[in-house]
Amino acid sequence: MASASSVSSAPASSAPSAPPFRQRPWVRWALPLLLLVVLVVAPLVLSEGVNETLARIGVFAVAVLGLNVVMGYTGQVSLGQIFFLGVGAYVTAYGVQNDWNIVGVFALACLIPAVAGLLVALAAARLGGLAIAMVTIALPIVGVPLAKRLSEFTGGSQGLSARFAETPEWTGLYDDQWQLYVVLVIGGLVFVLTRALVRGKYGRAFAIVRGNENVASSMGISPYRYKVLAFTIASLIGGVSGFLYMLVIQYTSPETMSFGHSIELLAAMVIGGAGSIVGSLLGGAYYVLIPELTNQVDPNLTSLLQGAILLVVLFLLPGGLASLPRALTRGRRRTRVGRGPAATPSTPSSTTGSATAEPAPTERQGHA
């Protein structure tokens, strides 16, 4: 999935003369269709371990996507996204343990984090700039002792485990395949809806708020309202990822929403690519795969390596992994055209000082 869409997004703005590859009608239909076929077939042919890993990547890709809505697209640093995943997971676990209807549980797992996010945002978004980061850092730090305290609902430090969405008999699928399908359907739906959101009217409003709040208000776009909206949507998506988390991992404890995990989620988003749908997928993959890798190197080095990777990516590729194809094509073009000074007027790397200032020209632009 990741590779297919990253290919499609890469040359979007590069060649105005020839119709870009992805704009040809048959490509526009064939690519998503191919993707769909791959997604339907893949769980059947892959091994159990791979399926489980993919399902976990799906869970955290959704969480990263939520963070991207508020941070990548709207430019508000949030350190609390993991809290909403935790709330969603707890709501799901509690509902399942009390034998509530699973559709109702899902609705609550979306609704309760969304309301919590709305309340937080109503207060936090009043302050401009980095204050949202400074307030949301409290969510995981307060969330962990709060979850321990509310042991009637959360099972205290021991946490809750819940199994649900048993594989129906008629499908003849194994558990891992069924889980992956559920993650793909719900996660896929969230991705499609979010993509529509950030490319539409609201996405443009978010982009303006991110670019310059004063310009936004002069255009009649209330930065406060859109910040609150973005944060609420991010919390809702966090709740969905919490539901999926319970589905796949089947266990949650206060540790789920620890400060460390919150930072890892943010790092995953930045490394995957801020303000990018594909970047969210890559971020989810990073979140799941890199700790496994670094643990194999040396568990004591995990935090060190993660910090180092984050800093290296910020230095070399501020747009994250999702901007890699674009950076590569740009590099190639530069070597080809190289001689003319006009060839690379807007290349960030040519102006060292403001390299990071320019928000990477993400997919959302160019789709008016």
Added chain:
Amino acid sequence: MGTFVQLVVDGLSTGSIYAAIALAIVLVNQATGLINFAQGGMAVLAVYVAWVLTNEGVPLILAILASIVFSIVFGAVVERFLMRRFERGDPDTAVVVTIGLLTLITGVAGWLWSYNNQQFPSLFPLDTVQFLGVSVSIRSIGNTVVIIVVMGLLQALFVGTKLGLALRAVAINPESAAFSGLPVGRLLMVGWGLAAALGAVAGALVAPQLTLTPGMLDNALVYALAAVILGGLTSPVGVVVAAWIIGILENLAAVYVPFIGFDLKVAVPFILLFVVLVVRPQGLFGRKSVVRV
């Protein structure tokens, strides 16, 4: 009554620690306009340096002084070689860089010295003194006094010296300062170094209580950030007062409000924060900033 006074004095002591870290954050923010989430992490690293030195048999006070010198250098190096590149750019990216730095420092400390709790010797004896019929711990008074003295020194530096004047000029307007011939880059390094030194003092004072771990100051950072918001980023005095209020209130709430207790007292500054944000968004003492397009 006895418990009450004791709680207030202890609260003042922890509040002073938050105040020091909060002031460090304000110092960096004034100079570079960004929030350094690694401020606590850098302080922890300094405490580890002092801890290693005391294990080598260096007297505690010398070890702490050495860790402060280390912090000044470390802060300057971080500014020059890590943050410089991101300072003029998107503040969000710069913030993420400081978060990456926090992760990295925590990782380095955990890797070198493990994640286990280490005992750090206290500068002050653990005894209590009788004061107006109430017993108060010497450590709490000592911590408060040290932090107040350090703040006084900083204030003297900023108001009374040429270096302080230059630092203030850079904080107010880097471009104009550069036009006047001030070495802005070097002054920013000094600013970061001073902030790191302030954090190192706070870390060394609080380490005996919390025991030394790589994540020791994560909670303190959260309190400090709350104090920064409550006090307003533009008001150092307000930040210190807010930190004291937070320190005292959370101690009182932990004892007198049964639901909060000691485990949930970290929520106190944020309940306070939410109330203030709704009522007075610019902070208790901050000025409302007006931006021209």
